[in-house]
Amino acid sequence: MSRLALHHVSIITNDLERSLSFYRDVLGLTEIQRPNFPIRGAWLACGSLQLHLVVHPEGSFRSSRSIDRNDWHFALRTDEFERVVQRLIDAGFREDLPEGDPMRLLIARSGPAGFPQLYLCDPDRNVVEVNGAA
Known part of the structure; x- marks a missing residue:
């Protein structure tokens, strides 16, 4: 059986600059090179893994403002x-x-x-x- 390892987590956003500020400036992740995809986004280094931000307003956003530890x-x-x-x-x-x-x-x-x-x-x-x- 093939071994699998997590490479990245992709997070959708409505506002790339706001999300970049949060993940880069508040949490301290480092922005890394991202290919020139047709949609806006950013990649951040997170240890040996990556966090990908993707501008996708049509995506599935949470409607709740509360912190629900049992939610995704x-x-x-x-x-x-x-x-x-x-x-x-x-x-x-x-x-x-x-x-x-x-x-x-x-x-x-x-x-x-x-x-x-x-x-x-x-x-x-x-x-x-x-x-x-x-």
């Missing part, structure tokens, strides 16, 4: 969990904001997963997890 999401792993928390706080994200606020942050420093996790929504309401999994 992807996870980024870090060795510096508290540093990432502080970076998000410095960018204006907070735990004490009401449900549905786009800057709301959910943090679980301990729990059934066995490692710290945080959840937030990107500008297009995609749920993003950041965890300290070993």
